[in-house]
Amino acid sequence: MEATLLWHNKGNLELLTIKTFNNSIEAHLMKSKLESEHIMCFLFDEYIVGINPLYNVTVGGIKLKIKKSDVAKAAEIIEATEKSVLTNDQGEVIKCPKCESEDIYSGFKSMKGTKGILSAIVSFIFMVFPIYYKTVYKCKNCGNEFK
Numbered sequence: 001m002e003a004t005l006l007w008h009n010k011g012n013l014e015l016l017t018i019k020t021f022n023n024s025i026e027a028h029l030m031k032s033k034l035e036s037e038h039i040m041c042f043l044f045d046e047y048i049v050g051i052n053p054l055y056n057v058t059v060g061g062i063k064l065k066i067k068k069s070d071v072a073k074a075a076e077i078i079e080a081t082e083k084s085v086l087t088n089d090q091g092e093v094i095k096c097p098k099c100e101s102e103d104i105y106s107g108f109k110s111m112k113g114t115k116g117i118l119s120a121i122v123s124f125i126f127m128v129f130p131i132y133y134k135t136v137y138k139c140k141n142c143g144n145e146f147k
Contacts, residue, residue: 014068015042019078020061024050027062033081034066039074041066053129086137096139097146108138110145 021027024046034041044063049056056062066074085102086094095102111120111133119132136145 015065016068016071017044017063017065018071018074019064021064022056022061023053024062027064030064030078030081034064034074034077037073037077039066039070039077041070041074054127094137096137096142096144098144099139099142101139101141103140105138105140108136108145109133110136110138112145 018041019030021030024043027043027046031041031043042065044065045059046062048059049062086104086106088094093102094104096104109130110116111130115132116134119130122128123130136147138145
């Protein structure tokens, strides 16, 4: 705690938001990656989103903040991480079955179908987080959802 306060008192603590996240797992994975590259970073609004995921929209997501002097290096690491292709357990690259693109979202929460629509209505009426959704891959190019 003292080191952080001392660092702040010297005027070196200008933090910038480099990325925002919808869930704390992705935020902590990126934070760990940056810290492994010796970039000091902090997560803001993680606990408010954890208490009630509906607050995510209100506070603007979980913010990953870093020192201004580390922005260029962190941006390179984040870009390289996001451009890496997804693979399955056999090491094969996961591709969209519709357009063969390798540019996909992993862990996309889909509410397509009758159960999803019913869940959205119930969630809206009771003002709770959706009770039903499927976790799928989603193609960034064509929007196809698949398992």
